[in-house]
Amino acid sequence: xxxxxQSPQSMFIQEGEDVSMNCTSSSIFNxxxxxxxxxxxxxxxxxxxxxxxxxxxNGRLTAQFGITRKDSFLNISASIPSDVGIYFxxxxxxxxxxxxxxxxxxxxxxxx
Amino acid sequence: xxxxxxxxxxxxxxxxxxxxxxxDPISGHDNLxxxxxxxxxxxxxxxxxxxxxxxxxxxxxxxxxxxxxxxGTYSTLKVQPAELEDSGVYFCASSQVWGTxxxxxxxxxxxxx
Numbered sequence: 001x002x003x004x005x006q007s008p009q010s011m012f013i014q015e016g017e018d019v020s021m022n023c024t025s026s027s028i029f030n031x032x033x034x035x036x037x038x039x040x041x042x043x044x045x046x047x048x049x050x051x052x053x054x055x056x057x058n059g060r061l062t063a064q065f066g067i068t069r070k071d072s073f074l075n076i077s078a079s080i081p082s083d084v085g086i087y088f089x090x091x092x093x094x095x096x097x098x099x100x101x102x103x104x105x106x107x108x109x110x111x112x
Numbered sequence: 113x114x115x116x117x118x119x120x121x122x123x124x125x126x127x128x129x130x131x132x133x134x135x136d137p138i139s140g141h142d143n144l145x146x147x148x149x150x151x152x153x154x155x156x157x158x159x160x161x162x163x164x165x166x167x168x169x170x171x172x173x174x175x176x177x178x179x180x181x182x183x184g185t186y187s188t189l190k191v192q193p194a195e196l197e198d199s200g201v202y203f204c205a206s207s208q209v210w211g212t213x214x215x216x217x218x219x220x221x222x223x224x225x
Contacts, residue, residue, distance in 0.1 A: 004154070033213065042116070042203050042216030043155070088155060097143050097207060099168060102155040 002027045004089055006103035015112050017079055021087055023103050024071045029091030032065050032072040033100065037086045046087075047074070079110050114138070116206050116217035124223045130192040133220045137186070137206030143167075144187050145207075145214060146179060150200040158202075161187060173198075194224045 005024045013019050023032070031050055035043035047058050049065035049072060056063055062075045072091075076083055086107050090100040117136040125131050137144045146158040158177070159169040163184035172179070176195070181187040191198050201221050205214035 009152075035216075040121075040218060042205075042218045044216070045213050048213055090155075097160075097162075099145070099157040099160060099171065100147075100155075101157070102147075104152070104154045 002029075002091070002093065002101045004091055004101055004103035006089055006106050008106065009104065010107045010109070012109045012111065013079055015079060015081060015110055018075060018077045019079060019108065020076075021074045021089075021106050022071065023073070023089030023091075025091060025101075026070065027091075027093065028069040029093050029101075030069065031092040032063070033090040033092070034061075034063050034072070034074045035088040035090060035102075037088065037105070038084075043088055076108075079108075081110050081112055084108060084110050116204055116215050118202075118204050118217040118220050120220060121218065122221045122223075124225060125194055127196055127224055128193045130190065131194055131222060133189045133191075133202050133222070135187045135189070135204030135206075135217060137204070138208070138215060141206035141208045142184070143207040143214065144181060145205040146187070146189055147203040147205065147216075148200050149203065149219075150197075155203065158189075191222075194222075196224050198222060199224045 034046045037043045047063040054065040086105040088105045089103045119134045144161040149155045157171040160167045161181045178190045201219040205216045207214035
């Protein structure tokens with residue numbers, strides 16, 4: 001089946017630093033999504049990408065849909081302590097409202 | 113407006129017992145999804161309802177899992193009998209119309225001992 005690869009499993013950065021996360025797949029996806037999960041909560045959508053090559057920002061977050069449709073990255077600039085959480089990438093191949101395929105997630109820790 | 117709500121938030125049961133998880137989607141959302149995350153692994157799709165009909169149940173692990181959505185409102189996911197490998201966090205998500213992304217509930221953490 002389709003799989004999304006996210007690594008490393010954990011990242012530790014200093015407050016104020018920028019961080020970049022990649023997500024790769026051997027399969028093509030038509031939609032890429034980035035979610036953040038905080039303890040005791042469900043995943044919350046950060047950015048949605050619907051077109052190959054698309055670059056989208058949401059505040060300090062920027063994400064891009066890779067031109068090959070097999071990868072995406074998420075950048076967080078000037079990190080702050082509340083950026084702590086698990087960041088998941090997710091892809092969708094078939095039509096709107098069909099199932100999502102998720103990566104394993106990256107746990108981000110931010111040192112003050 | 114209330115978000116997607118899941119009950120219970122935690123459940124600890126013994127192997128062989130039955131557990132029923134409930135999801136209340138956002139009002140008016142026809143699409144309802146169940147996902148599961150086993151510790152340290154990816155969030156995996158289980159099934160998708162459109163109103164009361166099962167649109168896609170390709171992710172259901174085996175016949176010990178039964179999902180229902182009578183009346184097209186809330187949904188239940190029953191595991192009977194539970195096995196150790198069923199432990200994980202079960203997420204429900206809902207969406208309103210075609211092309212909108214789903215909102216997730218807070219999840220139910222199921223521990224089978």
